[in-house]
Amino acid sequence: MEYGLDLEYSFNEFLKGFGLSSEIAHIIWLPLPMLLVLVAAVVGVLVTVWLERKISAAAQQRIGPEYAGALGVLQPIADGLKLLLKEDIIPAKADGILFTAGPILVLVPVILSWLIVPFGQNLLISNVGIGIFLWIALSSIQPIGLLMSGYASNNKYSLLGGLRAAAQSISYEIPLALSVLAIVLMTNSLSTIDIVNQQSGAGILSWNIWRQPVGFIVFWICALAECERLPFDLPEAEEELVAGYQTEYAGMKFALFYLGSYINLILSALLVSILYLGGWGFPIPVELIAKFLNLPINAPFIQVFTASIGIVMTVLKAYLLVFIAILLRWTTPRVRIDQLLDLGWKFLLPISLANLLITAGLKLAFPQFFGG
């Protein structure tokens, strides 16, 4: 399966053509994919914010943003600029250092997790061996940032919101990790590239969603809870806690929280599409299309076609999931804290454990379908 564009190799060869050593070429290459992914994440947030405004308007029979650009597409940029120009306030009785460090600790792990999101065979920043495990580890840092900002605000609503966020995050991490473990069991690898390749055999039929329907639902619920999306947005429940841990924040520090939560939502949607919906795979295998068109799989045209199809498919699947998440947000009521913890510990945890056991059993019984 070693086909596809290798941009890094071509770029390094191109620079070596100017007489640079391979080390220097590598150093010049390194920041490029990082910047690209950062820009992609921020643009993704802008799109999601616009979608959220438009879909919520449709759900409530309003029009939504209309005048900033065609159909209001520039509205998220106007929002961002507004936040950029706001005064940066640190409350007088707050703890300045922790108050500033909190939002950073929330945002940085989320952005670091984009390291492992693949858009194609070679289209990711780094194919680290621990792959998906890195995401699970990094997402466990976030509660510290939430607790930190909740504590540093010196406000009872903030502290309660921070504590709720951390409790929720810890409870839902376990079923999340267990359902990922079932996938890893089937793939024999933690790498996201291998997980997608394992699903690419027969197009849509070989996607993991057919083999892991329970895991898919558990993962999606847990991902929504980790993102604090509406059925589970207790940490910032405005009727009870003003805005939870964000209460005292203004300007860019608030924007960091905002950005973090939306980047996290897109990241979760991308990971669901990678783990369960075949990642960059087209519903019909590209090899079949190439055979139909009588073209060799290594032809430059087919390679560019495969890469662009891959990016389009990944983004399309992710945004379908984002659409479902937005629709859920504007149509479901909020759960209570005891319902939330009951669902996490008494329902999702046993179900995901049973799912893991059954997957292991099926893998032993039918190694050709569940990964040998």
Next chain:
Amino acid sequence: MSIAITTQIICFTILSLVILIGALGVVLLESIVYSAFLLGGVFMSVAGLYLLLNASFVAAAQVLVYVGAVNVLIIFAIMLVNKKEDLKPINDIKSRRIISTTICLTLLSLLIRVDLTNVWSLSSPQNSIGEESTIRIGEHLFSDYLLPFEVASVLLLMAMIGAIVLARRDVMSKDISTGLPVDQELIEKSSEPLLTNKN
């Protein structure tokens, strides 16, 4: 010196400085909240050291277990019982300090001795396994380290059952420590829904 080695040395210096200063801060700072957050920083830097040693799985596990679980629980506990309290001055503070210093210095000398006597260099540089380490750790856990692994899991199960027993005292009819029957009235029960009483 190649660029890779220079980067490695810079990273190692920064990480060790953060570990040393952070650890001193954990012990010496007055505010317990700052100590807890600094502890998280120290754990993260240790994970960074593991990364420098090409042990990415151990680094991620360090972040997941120590930062994501242990440190979060410590901070959680501090925030739930964070009340300002004037502690009584301890009478024999001097002798206590002397004893603790002696114990710490003994431990330090033990560590230095281990450092000096152990052979640290690998038999051959090809022995470093890098990305393969996840598989190797799994193989070891299910072969020669199976017994410690299982014993550790039994230990964790015991701790969990103990925590449940302490938290759910309402399921016991007798107090665990005194043996007296428990006054069930004082223990919080699931209350009746408010709306049904109104009629």
